[in-house]
Amino acid sequence: MFSKACEYGIKASIYIALNSYDGVRVSLKEIAKEINSPEAFTAKILQDLVRHKIINSVKGAYGGFEIEKRNIASIKLAQIVNAIDGDNIYHGCGLGLDVCDANHPCPVHDQFITIRNELKYMLETTNLEQLALDIKSGVSFLKI
Amino acid sequence: MFSKACEYGIKASIYIALNSYDGVRVSLKEIAKEINSPEAFTAKILQDLVRHKIINSVKGAYGGFEIEKRNIASIKLAQIVNAIDGDNIYHGCGLGLDVCDANHPCPVHDQFITIRNELKYMLETTNLEQLALDIKSGVSFLKI
DNA sequence: TTTAAATAGGATAAAACTATCCGAAATAAG
DNA sequence: CTTATTTCGGATAGTTTTATCCTATTTAAA
Numbered sequence: 001m002f003s004k005a006c007e008y009g010i011k012a013s014i015y016i017a018l019n020s021y022d023g024v025r026v027s028l029k030e031i032a033k034e035i036n037s038p039e040a041f042t043a044k045i046l047q048d049l050v051r052h053k054i055i056n057s058v059k060g061a062y063g064g065f066e067i068e069k070r071n072i073a074s075i076k077l078a079q080i081v082n083a084i085d086g087d088n089i090y091h092g093c094g095l096g097l098d099v100c101d102a103n104h105p106c107p108v109h110d111q112f113i114t115i116r117n118e119l120k121y122m123l124e125t126t127n128l129e130q131l132a133l134d135i136k137s138g139v140s141f142l143k144i
Numbered sequence: 145m146f147s148k149a150c151e152y153g154i155k156a157s158i159y160i161a162l163n164s165y166d167g168v169r170v171s172l173k174e175i176a177k178e179i180n181s182p183e184a185f186t187a188k189i190l191q192d193l194v195r196h197k198i199i200n201s202v203k204g205a206y207g208g209f210e211i212e213k214r215n216i217a218s219i220k221l222a223q224i225v226n227a228i229d230g231d232n233i234y235h236g237c238g239l240g241l242d243v244c245d246a247n248h249p250c251p252v253h254d255q256f257i258t259i260r261n262e263l264k265y266m267l268e269t270t271n272l273e274q275l276a277l278d279i280k281s282g283v284s285f286l287k288i
Numbered sequence: 289t290t291t292a293a294a295t296a297g298g299a300t301a302a303a304a305c306t307a308t309c310c311g312a313a314a315t316a317a318g
Numbered sequence: 319c320t321t322a323t324t325t326c327g328g329a330t331a332g333t334t335t336t337a338t339c340c341t342a343t344t345t346a347a348a
Contacts (some may be wrong), residue, residue, distance in 0.1 A: 060315025061323040204345025
């Protein structure tokens with residue numbers, strides 16, 4: 001469904017949110033370890049999220065990544081996916097047509113519209129707070 | 145959502161079905177032109193569909209691709225997707241965890257389950273006949 | 289039987305995605 | 319001020335996906 005980069009990005013964001021709740025800044029090394037992702041590749045993705053102002057970074061000793069506490073509940077999965085994979089999950093045609101809309105639909109346009117809209121709704125309504133709390137309470141997991 | 149190969153495979157199958165209805169066998173060249181896909185790459189995909197017995201091929205002059213008329217209505221999108229992309233659309237975790245189930249869910253497991261199941265249902269219930277008839281009646285389109 | 293038209297399939301190339309490496313810059317602590 | 323730590327960013331490598339090329343094989347028609 002998503003690219004590897006996006007998967008890492010979502011998991012990293014959740015882990016950062018989880019710690020930012022406790023006012024703890026986390027390093028790349030720790031993030032990569034906790035979400036089981038390649039460190040250098042994860043660094044690139046985090047840089048991307050920083051550029052998109054979804055997470056904050058602090059350079060130097062005792063630096064790392066964090067999310068402002070008051071923002072955690074308002075950051076939606078859609079923002080993360082959008083920052084990394086772009087927005088063709090929403091707009092793209094299921095069969096790759098350049099133009100595909102109600103007036104000029106591809107053969108599976110109607111079938112995909114439903115599913116795509118639900119995916120869109122899910123991504124736009126799911127926020128980092130929910131996901132982080134489930135990790136915290138041991139309901140869900142970021143690795144293995 | 146799907147790979148390029150899968151997109152081409154679905155469109156090609158629809159175009160072949162459309163013509164097989166009229167008892168017309170179509171060539172690779174014609175298919176690629178009508179679905180706006182790269183010819184040589186499309187050839188590979190068609191070979192794959194032939195190996196999976198989803199379509200038939202006839203070599204030599206006046207050869208081409210066809211689908212037995214009586215099979216058109218029973219070929220589901222799921223079979224095509226499965227032949228080309230495999231079945232990890234169904235089984236894979238949304239965040240790439242090796243193990244992700246109700247007992248050990250990833251953070252977005254519940255959210256994805258719903259969407260994945262609907263996608264699965266859609267693919268398993270949509271058949272080539274429906275799609276081909278919409279093309280024939282000008283309701284939907286295979287290119288531009 | 290020869291020829292032209294097609295698919296089959298192996299080899300290869302190009303592009304995109306995933307991943308790694310290393311030096312630069314920033315920052316806190318000693 | 320120096321040092322250790324840590325992110326940033328450019329360069330590069332590996333892998334997968336997408337795409338192309340070329341030859342072999344098959345088949346129908348002349």
